[in-house]
Amino acid sequence: MSDITADVAMTELADGLSEATEVVKGAFEIDRSKAVRFGGLLALALVFISLVGMPVGMDGRQILYWINPDVYVNHPDGQGLSLGYVALFLWPLLLGWAVGSEVVLEGMAATKRGAHDLVTGLVVGVIGGLGVSVLTMLLAWDREINPENGVPAYGMRDPLVNWNEDLYILLTFNRGWTFALWAWPLLAGLLAMFGAGLRLMSDPIRKAIVAALLAIVAVSIFQFLVDDLLGGLGETIADPGRLSNFFGDDPDAGRPNVDSVFDGLLDFVYAKTGGLRLQGVIFVGVVAAGLSLLGSYVTRGRVKAARQAYLDRPVAERTTSSAIGMVVIALALIILPFFTGKIVNELLANVGIFLLLALGLNIVVGLAGILDLGYVAFFAVGGYTTAVLTSAGRGESWPSWVPLFVTDDGEAVVGGWIIALVLVMIFAALTGLLIGAPVIRMRGDYLAIVTLGFGEIIRLLFLSDWLKGYFGGAQGITNIEGADFGFLGTVTGVNPRSVFYLVLFFSAIAIYVSWRLERSRLGRAWMAIREDESVAEAMGINTVNMKLMAFVVGAVLASFSGAIFSAKVGSIFPTSFLILVSIIILVVVIVGGMGNIMGVIAGSLVLIGVLGGPKQPGLLQEFSEYKLLIYGALLIWMMLKRPEGLVPNARRSRELHQEEFLQDAWLKGEVDTGDDEGEEGDAVATEVAPA
Amino acid sequence: MTAAVRVKGAPRTGVDWFLLLLRVLLIGLIVIGLLAFIAQQIDPGNAFAKWTHDGEEASRLTWPQFRGLIVTGLSQGAMYGLIALGYSMVYGVLGFINFAHGEVFMVGAFTGFIMSTKFDEAGWWDGWIFIPVILFTILVCTLVATATAVIMERVAYRPLRGSPRLIPLITSIGVSFFIQNAVILLFGPGAKGYPPNPEWLEETIPGLGIEVKKLLVIIVAAISMAGLWYFVERTKTGKAMRAVAEDKEIASLMGIDVNRTIVTTFAVGGAMAGIAGILWGILFKSVIATTGFLPGIKAFTAAVVGGVGNLGGAMAGGVSLGGAEALAPLMLLEPLGVEGPSQLRDAVVFTLLILVLLVKPTGLFGERLSAEDRA
Structure with a gap:
């Protein structure tokens, strides 16, 4: 009796043991080349981020007020985990998570998750950490303490501006480089393992952990x-x-x-x-x-x-409820500035100015598919026209018949800004036609460069001595009066809340116009052109006129933004209209989601609001130095991984993933591609793609 | 369709009339400017000159000034040409504008800066040892620029092969933005000065009136161009490149490794940009993170002027663009009474780009594009 139990126990033990060895064995059956590749990537990323100066630059912002007084660079009295360290710790986590990702094709079994995931994460992290260790070693090797004043000097400091004592202290945790040598691989390894481990958890738990981490950092x-x-x-x-x-x-x-x-x-x-x-x-x-x-x-x-x-639900019902939703949102936005301080209002006003620009570019790029890199030109035309019409400080060469909406005592004329705005619109539309007409028939990529050239030409003209009598050259135009709306008040930069309302009003118009246009005959024509110009032409669409219309509508929206901008800032210089602005707006549109109004709004809030515009600070002041780098990286990453943007336009994303849709449809047996006639399949794909 | 040319037989629309007007206007301005220039060379006090210069006499351009402008234009143009080769080749093979190619050039110039300052500290940036040192520097700059271009292709462009045309273009804008700002953050935002050139490089050759360094730039550019021509036209790899440019699918059927050939194209283009970078440093003795942007755009213009995909055209386009950029402000704009004409140099280049695309969109020497890109 007891023998049998013992036997059973023995067999169970043996089974358990062999199972355990299986698990242990399985744990080391990892995709080595992948682990090494990700590890190398992590090492590169960490070294790059260190050398770019992010950790030191963001060390001033504390995330955790905590324990250890002798670690932190910018806060000798400070204690805790700074944003600078978070900028480094984030990557092992992310790459540890990413290394476990795999493309799951329908009909293929997904690989079993298990201990090997953790080991892979560990390997990735350790390799990445070793990268930092090597960097620290190099720093220590290059570090020479001046015997006279005891200040350490670095030989490589000359080309590399961030190769300095601050970085050394930060990377060594102020404990000397021998500590960093083993601490970084260990730390990064554990973090990456944790990142990889997230994949092993059940969905709700993983979500909870991620939510907690994000909330801590965000709060x-x-x-x-x-x-x-x-x-x-x-x-x-x-x-x-x-x-x-x-x-x-x-x-x-x-x-x-x-x-x-x-x-x-x-x-x-x-x-x-x-x-x-x-x-x-x-x-x-x-x-x-x-x-x-x-x-x-x-x-x-x-x-x-x-x-x-x-x-x-039926469309009519949905329209009513979305209208109610809109009213609620609008009311909320109108009340919002009363609860926020001046700085947040200023921020919102900036977001609004860029939102207007982004909405305009969204029509040009997102709907009509015209990559206009000189979009800033229309912004500049709007700004300068307003300045010329509402500033006593405009150039002296203007003949007297060009109206000036300023009274003799140098006050803004009531309603003058509105009249100016009408003229601004007309000028912007004309500029749109002027720039649009020569480029309209060019191939998309040529068009991009030529519009970029136009943007530069316009800026150079505003900057030139030749037209200095009109636009003030590099000194620009100053003393621009605010927009005086009589009893409604005056909009000036001193009062960001008023700017916010003005921007809100125009954004609402722009959103409504974009929304209506998208569903109009014109909007459908634009989308047809975006998809295939020749086919659109064959369907009877006058492509030239339609594309010109896109230019004009985009130009008018940008000019609104320029008019508000000049009233807000009160002075205007050619340096406000660099190509940079065009590119940042492009990033906003693309990250948000080309062709999707909600996406564009989300994009402007997140990017301009949090990171900041070309010159305008965002919510995260610490990032202002790195925001352009982040913009560039975001643009690349979005194009590679999610070209349809964060909030995709359903139709646009179908177009971008046509092949995948085709594949899915084929797997489900919905399309008969006629065996080997691949080209025909492409055409069918659009039809069968799920709506 | 490449450009703003009306399909034969189609009725003229408003846009066509406008474009015709624009062409006439631009060419007319050039002709009037040139005529005014000739007139004021003959008689600085002629009526037109007085009218455009607010009643004062125009100034004559002397021969040494003129020669100086031409040499400056040539040496700058040679660099534009070198950069343009990269644009042209990549466009020929992949059919997209590598917007970030200007940054490859900038990386070359930056590498040159770092090496030259280090050599200068060691006292090697002078005298006769300068010659082997500069050759070594050129080699390293070329290698770094090549590596940059190849990594760029691998990371950002290869995954996008076969996606709609604008997607890699937007990506390349991102790449350009990223590299520029990474350099600003790594090396600081200010302009970086090259160490002074050895004295003999700054001297002027007595009979010719050309500075030695400008001559050096032109010679190095010519040698690189010749080398590239040999590589593309006479080697097997070059033949593969031409085949891939013609038709990728057929080329791969013929046993050519298309991916490898594309990488080679990027590498060769990068190498040329790297050489241009160090030459730029020697010529202007300063480099800044945004150095790559304008020369990049201008080089693209040069490629278009010469005909995209056409290597000889790219070089000729570069030289003519450099010449136009140096000469036009004083030969066209100044006679027309524009104040501070040199400020508008860049505007001249962009206007030229627009003009070429309006008048002869296939470039002066004709495009050489693959079948799918011509569509």
Whole structure:
């Protein structure tokens, strides 16, 4: 009896052992070349980021207010994990996650997840960490302490500006390079393993962890915004009488100072010197994870079902409900500036200016498929025309019949800006025609370069001494009056809230126009041209006129933005209209989602709002130095991985993934491609692609 | 369709009339400017000159000034030509404009800066040792630029093979933006000065009135061009490149490794840009992260002027563009009474690009494109 049990136990043990050895064996059966490739990539990325100066530059921003006083560079008294370290730690996590990704084709079994994923992650991280170790070693080797004053000097500092003591201290955790030698591979390895481990978890848990991490970082780096919003809201709740001051310039005027009701919460979460306290981290993490788990278990599938139910409703009903939604959003936006501080309002005004530009470019690039790299020219024309019409400081060469909407005492004429705007529109439309006509029949890529040339020509003309009497050359035009709307108030840069409203008004117009155009005959013609110009022409579309229309509409929208810009800034210089602006707007449109209005709005909010415009600071001041690099990287990455953008236009993304759709359809047996007539298959794909 | 040319037999629309007007206007301006220039060379006080110069006499251009302009134009044009080769070859093979090619040139110039300052610290950037040192520097710049171009192709363009035409173009804008800003962050935003050239390089050759360095630039460019011509026309790899440019599919059926050939194309184009980069450094003695942008666009213009895909055309286009850029401000704009004409040099180049595309879109020497790109 007991023998049998022992036997069974033995067999079970043996089975268990062999299973365990299987697992251990399996754990080391990793795709070595892939691991090494990703590891090398990680090493390169970490070294590049270090040399570019990101970790040191962002070391000033604390994420965690924490423990160790002797580690941090810019905060000798500071304590904790800085954004600089996060900029490095992020990559092992991401690449550890990415190394486990695989293309899953229909009909193929996905590889089994298991311990080998963790090992792969570890290998990737260790190799990446070794890259940093080598960098630290090189730094240490190049480091020479000046015997006279004890200041360390670096030989390679000459070409490489970030090759310095700050980087050395940061990378060695201020513990000497021998520490960094083993600490980095270990740290990166563990982080990458964690990243890879995320794939082994069940969906809800993974989501909860990611949500917690993101929330901690977001709450920490947006501390200023959270302070601003909760502070303002809390004060209003504590003293509702402040609402009566809402239409004044300063909500605080004449009210006693009150403490925001959220002060306690803010003090609990944030440290005095910036960054989250440990309790704040736990609080934010738990709340985010909890919400995510709640979301996963309670609403599982319901959101999708609700969306489907909504989409299944008749069009008329949907229009009503979306109209109601729009009104709600509009009201929310109108009230929003009262709760936010001056800086956030300024930020929103900037976002709006670029949103207008992006909406215009979206029509040109997104709908009509014309890659206009000189789009900034229309912005410049709008700005300069407004300046010429509303500034007493315009050049002296203007004949007197060119109107000037400034009174003799140098005040803006009431409504003058509106009349100016009409002229601006006309000029912008003419410029659109002038620039559009010569390029309209060119091949797409030639058109891009030639429009870029036009953009430069226009800027150079504004800059030149030749036209200095008109546009002021490099000195530009100053003393531009704000837009005076009589009893509605004056819009100037001093009052960002007023700029915000002006921008909001025009953005609403632009959004409405884009939305209507997209569904109009003209919009469909544009999309047809974008898809295939010859076919569109064969279908009877006058491609030349339609493309010119796109140019004109885009130009007018950009000129609105230019007019607001000049009223806001109060002075205008050729340096505000570099090619850079065109490219940043292009990035906004592409990252958001070409041809999709929601995408463009999201793109401007995220990119211009958070990272900042070409000269305008964004929410993340720490990133301002690196934002252009990030823009470039984003553009490449989006084109490679997701050319349809973050919020894709359904039709556009179908076009971009035509082949994949065809493949899917073929696998499902929906299309008969006629065996080997591949070309015909292409044509069929558009028809069968799911709507 | 390549450009703004009306299909034969189609009715003229408003746009066509406008384009005709534009052509007439631009060519008319050039003719009037040239005539005014000749007139003011003969008589600086002629009526037209007085009218355009607000009643004052125009100034004559002396022969040494003129010669100086031509030499400057030639040496700059030679560099544009070298960069244009890369654009032209890549366009010929892949059918897209590698917007980031200007950055390859900039990387070459930056490598030259780093090496030359290091050599200067060692005292090797002078005297006769300069010659082997500069040859070595050119070699390294070429290698670094080549590597940049090849990595670019591998990372950003290869995955996009076969996607719509504008997608790789937008990607290349991103690449250009990325490289530019990476260089700013790595090496600092300011202009970087090359060490002073050895004295003998700055001297003027007595009989010719040409500075030695400009002559050197022209000679190095000519040698590289000859080398490239030999490579493309006389070697097997060059033949493969031409075949791939003609038709990728047939070429691959003939046993040519298309991917490898494309990489070679990028590498060769990068090498030429690298050489142009170090030459630029020696000529202008300063480099900044945005150095690559304008020369890049101008080189593309040169490629278009010469006819895309046509190597000899690219070089000739570069030289004529350099010449136009140097001469036009003083020979066209100044006689027309434009103040500060040199400020508009870049505008001249862009106008030339537009004019060529309007009048002769296939370039002066004709395009050589594959069947699918001509469509």
